Amino acid sequence: MKSDSPLLARIVLGIVAAMALSIPLAITFYDGYELALLEKTAQTTDGRVTKKNCNNHGKLVYSYVVNARVYTGTGTLLGNSCDDVEVGESVNIIYSTQRPQLSRSESLASWRGNISGNLFALAVASLAAAIVIFRVTRVDVDN
Numbered sequence: 001m002k003s004d005s006p007l008l009a010r011i012v013l014g015i016v017a018a019m020a021l022s023i024p025l026a027i028t029f030y031d032g033y034e035l036a037l038l039e040k041t042a043q044t045t046d047g048r049v050t051k052k053n054c055n056n057h058g059k060l061v062y063s064y065v066v067n068a069r070v071y072t073g074t075g076t077l078l079g080n081s082c083d084d085v086e087v088g089e090s091v092n093i094i095y096s097t098q099r100p101q102l103s104r105s106e107s108l109a110s111w112r113g114n115i116s117g118n119l120f121a122l123a124v125a126s127l128a129a130a131i132v133i134f135r136v137t138r139v140d141v142d143n
Contacts, residue, residue, distance in 0.1 A: 054082035075105030
């Protein structure tokens with residue numbers, strides 16, 4: 001799209017790009033907030049695998065008890081083959097004493113790595129969007 005007024009096109013396309021990137025950015029920041037809360041108030045307990053899905057990156061569903069209340073969560077199998085874990089098997093759970101429903105079955109370091117990776121991917125996507133917007137809206141000057 002060649003335009004005599006690229007500023008308006010850049011503003012409109014910039015708003016569209018910002019809207020498209022805002023949802024994954026908000027989700028990533030919320031994950032970061034939950035990670036910080038979990039790191040600050042972490043407690044460990046034993047849970048039980050209640051379901052596993054080997055076709056989905058080794059996802060598992062687990063349950064655990066805190067203060068006589070049963071909670072459930074989902075996680076991934078790190079370092080184990082999905083076939084090595086059975087329903088009913090014990091799994092180590094990290095949960096928040098402030099919000100016991102907030103839990104992880106995998107290490108917090110792997111969660112932190114996922115959040116960092118997501119932020120990096122969003123930064124690259126933002127840069128790519130900016131380059132595309134400027135390329136699409138550039139005005140060729142004939143010399």
